[in-house]
Amino acid sequence: MENTIKVERAILNITQNDLAEKIGVSRQTINSIEANRYVPSTVLALKLSEVFGKPVNSFFKLSDSDYE
């Protein structure tokens, strides 16, 4: 799974901390999601979608390894 959360965050001009507070997780969790080390749950993905005002699949994309 790949994502463009860092880009979306830059568009909104918010820090990892701000985003973490908005969706009720720790800053480290946002960092791990951005670095593709952690795949969030559907609930968290939908919360991100609400913050960014975009559908989930516009900032989360399946990568080749997800089909293996």
Added chain:
Amino acid sequence: MNTEKLIDCERSHLLKITKFRLPHQFIVVGVVVAAISIIMMFVRASVMDGDTEWLKLLLQKTLLIGMLLMSVSKDKIEDEMTVSLRAQSYTVAFIVGVVYALVMPYVEFGVSNVVHSGGEVYKDLGDFQVLLFMLMIQLMFYHTLKRYR
């Protein structure tokens, strides 16, 4: 109550049990209880005379309780990632604990016989040793995973 409602009721009870965590403040209580137990263990071993076997057993229990409190306390910011990391650490601790309980008696037996011929006789591990090891692995693994997340 029909069967489906009973199943739902069972499921919600199970979920409550699996999601059970103590508030974050309990980690401090756990650290204090574990630290006092360890200090008292040293005091008992080096200073106290007479029959203090009961104290040794009591301190073993309080050390386990302290570590259990540390283990089941929530983080300052508890989110789905910390829940996932905690679950991973419990899995690892369980597997490593079982392997430890199976292998360690043979290691102790082998080493004691190599070091001095006719060393100790074979004996299984005690519950305290296994539980302490599992709790240590869980806590260490959880905090290591959290550091590298």
